Amino acid sequence: MNEDLDMLEKSALNDYKYGFTTKIDTDIIPKGLNEGVIELISKKKNEPEWMLAWRLKAYAYWLKLTEPTWANIKHPPINYQDIIYYAAPKQKEQLNSLDEVDPELLRTFEKLGISLNEQKRLTGVAVDVVMDSVSIATSFKEQLSEIGVIFCSISEAIQKHPELVKKHLGSVVPMTDNYFAALNSAVFTDGSFCYIPKGVRCPMELSTYFRINAENSGQFERTLIIAEEESYVSYLEGCTAPMRDENQLHAAVVELIAMEKAEIKYSTVQNWYPGDKEGKGGIYNFVTKRGICQGDYAKISWTQVETGSAITWKYPSVILKGDHSIGEFYSVAFTNHHQQADTGTKMIHLGKNTRSRIVAKGISAGQSQNSYRGLVRASKGAINARNYSQCDSLLLGDKCGAHTFPYIEVKNKTAIVEHEATTSKIGEDQLFYCRQRGIDAEAAVALIVNGFAKEVMNQLPMEFAIEAQKLLTISMEGSVG
Amino acid sequence: MLSIKNIHANIDGKEILRGINLDIKAGEVHAIMGPNGSGKSTLASVLAGREEYEVTEGTVTFLDKNLLDLSIEDRAREGLFLAFQYPVEIPGVSTTNFIKAAVNEKRKYHGQEPLDALAFLKIMKEKMALVEIDQSLLSRSINEGFSGGEKKRNEIFQMAMLEPKLAILDETDSGLDIDALRIVANGINKLRNENRAILLITHYQRLLDYIQPDYVHVLYNGRIVKSGTKELALELEEKGYDFITDETDLAAKE
Ligand SMILES: Nc1ncnc2c1ncn2[C@@H]1O[C@H](COP(=O)(O)OP(=O)(O)OP(=O)(O)O)[C@@H](O)[C@H]1O
Ligand SMILES: [Mg+2]
Numbered sequence: 001m002n003e004d005l006d007m008l009e010k011s012a013l014n015d016y017k018y019g020f021t022t023k024i025d026t027d028i029i030p031k032g033l034n035e036g037v038i039e040l041i042s043k044k045k046n047e048p049e050w051m052l053a054w055r056l057k058a059y060a061y062w063l064k065l066t067e068p069t070w071a072n073i074k075h076p077p078i079n080y081q082d083i084i085y086y087a088a089p090k091q092k093e094q095l096n097s098l099d100e101v102d103p104e105l106l107r108t109f110e111k112l113g114i115s116l117n118e119q120k121r122l123t124g125v126a127v128d129v130v131m132d133s134v135s136i137a138t139s140f141k142e143q144l145s146e147i148g149v150i151f152c153s154i155s156e157a158i159q160k161h162p163e164l165v166k167k168h169l170g171s172v173v174p175m176t177d178n179y180f181a182a183l184n185s186a187v188f189t190d191g192s193f194c195y196i197p198k199g200v201r202c203p204m205e206l207s208t209y210f211r212i213n214a215e216n217s218g219q220f221e222r223t224l225i226i227a228e229e230e231s232y233v234s235y236l237e238g239c240t241a242p243m244r245d246e247n248q249l250h251a252a253v254v255e256l257i258a259m260e261k262a263e264i265k266y267s268t269v270q271n272w273y274p275g276d277k278e279g280k281g282g283i284y285n286f287v288t289k290r291g292i293c294q295g296d297y298a299k300i301s302w303t304q305v306e307t308g309s310a311i312t313w314k315y316p317s318v319i320l321k322g323d324h325s326i327g328e329f330y331s332v333a334f335t336n337h338h339q340q341a342d343t344g345t346k347m348i349h350l351g352k353n354t355r356s357r358i359v360a361k362g363i364s365a366g367q368s369q370n371s372y373r374g375l376v377r378a379s380k381g382a383i384n385a386r387n388y389s390q391c392d393s394l395l396l397g398d399k400c401g402a403h404t405f406p407y408i409e410v411k412n413k414t415a416i417v418e419h420e421a422t423t424s425k426i427g428e429d430q431l432f433y434c435r436q437r438g439i440d441a442e443a444a445v446a447l448i449v450n451g452f453a454k455e456v457m458n459q460l461p462m463e464f465a466i467e468a469q470k471l472l473t474i475s476m477e478g479s480v481g
Numbered sequence: 482m483l484s485i486k487n488i489h490a491n492i493d494g495k496e497i498l499r500g501i502n503l504d505i506k507a508g509e510v511h512a513i514m515g516p517n518g519s520g521k522s523t524l525a526s527v528l529a530g531r532e533e534y535e536v537t538e539g540t541v542t543f544l545d546k547n548l549l550d551l552s553i554e555d556r557a558r559e560g561l562f563l564a565f566q567y568p569v570e571i572p573g574v575s576t577t578n579f580i581k582a583a584v585n586e587k588r589k590y591h592g593q594e595p596l597d598a599l600a601f602l603k604i605m606k607e608k609m610a611l612v613e614i615d616q617s618l619l620s621r622s623i624n625e626g627f628s629g630g631e632k633k634r635n636e637i638f639q640m641a642m643l644e645p646k647l648a649i650l651d652e653t654d655s656g657l658d659i660d661a662l663r664i665v666a667n668g669i670n671k672l673r674n675e676n677r678a679i680l681l682i683t684h685y686q687r688l689l690d691y692i693q694p695d696y697v698h699v700l701y702n703g704r705i706v707k708s709g710t711k712e713l714a715l716e717l718e719e720k721g722y723d724f725i726t727d728e729t730d731l732a733a734k735e
Binding site: 238429435437440443448 | 529530531532533553556562565568571572573574578579580582583586587590622641643686
């Protein structure tokens, strides 16, 4: 039986419940961005020379760029000199076990519902935790390494597996890709690294939990996942931040590489602080996520549940290079109050018989704006490429907006691209029907919205699906007028 | 149980109900008949609390409470159930979960613990047998893609699950084939008891062959223009509405 009801009861918990701050000593560097700052970050992380050179090159490139303006979003100009680019909870450099983690930090993560120890052992999820600029702890490392899976922070990977990092970093999202990718390449501080060797099916969910804590800081994480031939991994990221009046910038880059017959399933439950009801504060979530199906029969699947952030700008994409490779994108984006989301995907078909599927569900409430923007491209060589896209929007109220921007570029006649879009409102009839059965309006809306999002929610690993459903319900509080 | 006194109701400024009086006691079955557009569904909606309708005059007492003061959901939780003439589809919401939510909301209102999955399932099995509804229907999204008959059967199943004090059934018989009609009518008969009142809205005598009403009323132009026992329905079947409506129209002119 389903959790709907418990979920509805818990939805009484109003507002953003992850908005607390952790009082902990933080090692921070002064605000501002210049070569010196980048050198300092690199030095603090004890990085090899090549890494610093790479960063500086990205920085030099970034300086030549201007912020993109094509997205359907509005915000005051970002002052990049007013951001702290490195903030790390103070702790011993290298942790040998979780017992050494500052108890205050552990409590923070307990509060967030992420237990780093026993509990997770039972549920079989390996977790990497990134607070502000650094990775705090990664669980299950040893068990994973026995089967050759590397799961650690990207900082550690740079130290211990430089050849892998050197080979793949920036291979899917080049530093020159876009404004925020260039910025990230220059200043990224931490993130997760996964390597699944040939033929290995990763036995547990790998997950990273991102938390912004320090004030005025930005978070620039970098994630790299490599799945060798015939391997499989399911990876999940979650994110929260304290409530603060000023906007904070989160500009991440995620790169996925799937070799022949490999499969990567990447799920996101994004719940950065969305700002208050008047639209004050909140995270600017400007993220570049891209995967490449490098080999034949490879598969990459993105699933995202986006409820947080003042502004979301992200388009998890798949380059379908290998023949017969598959790309999928499942998305639920919920916006409330003054939130803005411009999100979607790009499916770039290069190989023969490649297939992609896009299911995007946008839900807008309050005065929010919710845009789907998606590109499907079938190149000359993409013989028999197939795409199916479905974009559904649900409006709660009449002050919000839903927009769909599908771009289709087909360069060969054998490709078939299908696009369907619907926009609906929660009908008075539906509400009346629910209420006549004793389900009040707020609970009814939660029920209807969860029903609307179900196809996407079903793509999430079971336990996260329940979390995500609760999150959706909580985010919806007060959106019924 | 239910006492309707001189109810007038408007929609979009147009008066649809023009002084309805009706008393229903526990255990009774009343049938309301009347030509299309006479206001039968409107009466049902007004009792259920649909907000588009404005009640301009009159009172409704339900179980000693002022019904018109209660919210839609509280009326339902107090035991008023409406089987819709046109049940709506809610994509992605499974019928089972929907009904579970409804049952537990009602329990909460009455200070009872929510049913756990097992207890709920047990009750569901019993009621499924009662109204002869198929399990596979209940795991589908509520009413989505249901045939007309399946929707109606699902309404009666919900009635069985929610055990209302007063059930208003709006044309539950229309759109049913002969077998389905018999099954649904049998279900309703099994749900008939001395504590429960039923208000049947129908156009056809054939439903009343199965479910014998205690009283029959004819609604015309927003008023109950004739009341009687089940013989009235037979008379209507024979003569049509004209013999009543002509009388009424004539009376109105004089
Ligand atoms: N929004 C509205 N604006 C104006 N008139 C309306 C509106 N809604 C309903 N009506 C009118 O109210 C009258 C009564 O409708 P109602 O649905 O109650 O009839 P009914 O007796 O249930 O008919 P049927 O037997 O066809 O189901 C009809 O004439 C209908 O057109
Ligand atoms: Mg009607």
